[in-house]
């Protein structure tokens with residue numbers, strides 16, 4: 065089971081223990097779930113409601129979309145006796161992204177206000193989680209945030225992706241979302257508490273990220289892996305399509321600015337050779353995050369190592 069961590073314990077007698085659990089979540093799993101994270105349950109309920117309503121307004125669009133058309137074609141070919149293989153180029157999902165400077169859906173009427181409030185809360189939570197990572201990594205408080213904003217010269221990226229994974233008659237022939245690691249920094253996921261489907265790859269096995277009502281799932285992307293010089297590896301994950309239920313997930317991405325330069329933190333690289341287990345030599349290049357994203361969009365569903373190599377050569 066993915067670790068479930070009580071975030072409120074950071075402010076009390078059990079702080080050391082809570083820090084250690086988060087360190088373990090980052091080092092061993094790359095994914096963990098936070099409960100008692102301070103986001104009001106009432107707000108989460110409203111987020112569920114407006115997101116589901118917004119999907120209902122979009123449902124016809126999904127039914128006319130590429131994945132539906134491609135799966136129908138595949139099933140037709142199969143019924144004519146052809147041996148068919150799982151679709152490789154599409155995901156069984158309906159998605160849109162919210163960013164501060166882009167237009168948002170205006171329906172249902174409560175959508176904008178609710179999601180604005182939610183994003184403000186989540187941005188604060190992301191920054192708290194990043195400060196815990198700073199502390200656990202032995203970095204100065206605010207290090208990650210500062211790195212993501214190019215030393216305060218730019219604004220870190222904060223986007224929220226609202227996804228639905230509608231019921232699928234043939235989950236053997238298409239994934240909800242194909243396996244990948246996330247490109248960016250810290251990802252905060254408010255997943256469906258009824259319909260599962262998210263899995264992570266750990267020690268060669270796919271494990272469910274079990275739905276826990278009211279929790280926020282945290283995972284780290286490729287940039288935290290680079291910054292931590294490999295201490296916190298970004299974890300492969302995927303979403304399986306399911307026959308029943310329309311899975312909702314709201315993922316918020318706290319990423320570097322496209323203009324920020326990312327590299328392993330100097331404190332985590334080599335030089336302290338006198339300690340028993342020397343810090344690793346630098347295993348990652350230094351690059352501009354926008355260049356990384358140019359590579360990522362073409363290679364999202366492939367291994368991350370070639371992305372680091374490609375960006376090192378730029």
Ligand SMILES: O=C(O)CCC(=O)C(=O)O
Pocket residue numbers: 225227241246253255262301303313314315
């Ligand atoms: O919908 C989910 O549960 C996961 C989404 C995800 O992995 C992503 O957007 O990168």
Ligand SMILES: [Fe+2]
Pocket residue numbers: 244245246301
């Ligand atoms: Fe992801």
